[in-house]
Amino acid sequence: MSLQPATQDDLDGDVYVFPRHLARSTTVGDPALVPLRDLGWDLHHDDLGNAYLTAPDGRVRLGYLPEGEDDGLWRINAYRDAFGPPVWGVCFNADAPTEFATAFTTALATAYCDGPDRYLARPVVGSPERDPFLAVDPLIARGWQFDRPSPDTFAVTSPDGLATLEYAVGPLDAKSELDSRSARWHLWSGTNVDRPFWYATASTDTPAALLRAVTESVADPAPLLRWRQATHSYVKGRAQLTPVLPPSLPSPTPLDVQRALAARRPTAVPAASVPRWSTTSRPALPGPRR
Template identity: 30%
Template sequence: MSSAPFADRDPDQAVEVLPRHLAGAGPADLRTTWPFPFDKDWSLHQPEDRPAIAASPCLRLRTSRFDCGIRSGKYEWITTAHRDPFGPPTWQITYSSNMPLEFLHDVHTRLLDLYLEDPRGVSQKWLPDDNTAPHEAYVPLLVHGWSQRVKTDGTLFLTSPNGLASVKHRYAATDSKAPVWTARGGYPSAPTWHVDFSYGTPTTLVTSFVASMLSTAPAIRTVKDIPAQSRRYVYEAPSAIASQQCPSSSPVAPTQCRPALATDHAVPAVRRGR
């Protein structure tokens, strides 16, 4: 693999890349990130110099984008659920500013599904923790070759094959103030993004996040928006390469055109210090 992938590309050129957890944040389009039915009583507030907020009609589900710093151009995302719309959150998810927007979209899509199943909160599926078993988040990661490490303090760690993503679960958590689930992307010593799921967050939202991380649907980014520290580990999606190698006007049959597979772009493992 080239030590400087995409070095021959225009910085403003859009490319389809994988894995998604190393692709960078992407454009922060609120209506894409928040797939809520704003034409059906969901509200969207986007005042200047203040947090952007989306809320359900009952005001018990809210999600916000906060400016992390003056002129930084970076934002932090927070999703909360409330038993009392005017009281403290029952649970919350906090995403860092560089969170890939696909992950936010997919988690909010699942949250909307839960809400539409129970808009009045009668069964309260979207308020306290649900009945989704933790292994539903573990198994997909293990199937994709992630390693597992369990500590005696009741914490389980799952790490991607290249060491550039991790998920931690405090399965024996008794402290409701600390996150029960956390995920990180990028170098362990300097992650590009992180997300924390508080005590009580429905586990089905964690499984949606995991599924989004593992998705083979490529992320579309401009070359300049792919984080420099992870660029050498990102590869162009095979479908994008195929479309370049086999244009629709080509007389060559598609079966004769063999796009590079993910295995052709081996992701080098990160060397861990002692």
């Protein structure tokens, strides 16, 4: 596919969105469910259309909740005891790019196969593998800037100032971490933390490797593919939108030209007046949208 620049008002059809933190959800949850379904996790739905995945040992559960009670579209919890309280919880809201949730579930699938020591690995400051700030490194490497917006919060902000990862210091209420935005980790996009474009949260004991998978996806310089009409007006003037054009037609070879001329000689129309291919030929139309 070729990427061609265009003005905002000229765009229609599929576009690439950059930076990717300005893309919205695809509203299709399947890609993020696949890594766990491939492990044989149990899937069932309720009468409203919400989907639930449960690990075979019952110690990790995922809810995809388009008809949930709030805007938390993805809620993933892990348990040391299948019948006890959650050890950690992660939430992606309804507008969070689906690719970020998919990065998390892909890393979770790998950690689950490695066992509880991985998917229940509590972060440990200074540990080579469990230091929570390993999750910040991919963003720092892409030019995100360190900040201290308040005495109880550390943060890194994207170069365009439109995405922030916050880390709350000090004690937090365990229940509030799981069912509100008052969590240890708060990743959001926008200019107002109280009214973000999208957000994701993770509680204190969420394994650093799982968090890093998300921040690596956020920091990835590759744009995200979206349908132009589904992009939010918020991105106008902020995001770089590049249309997806059909492949260019190949140039004819000399043999192609000779065959075209030979094929037309028996007709009454001079061969040179109706070439088989020209630079003004219309390109093939794109296939039907999925």
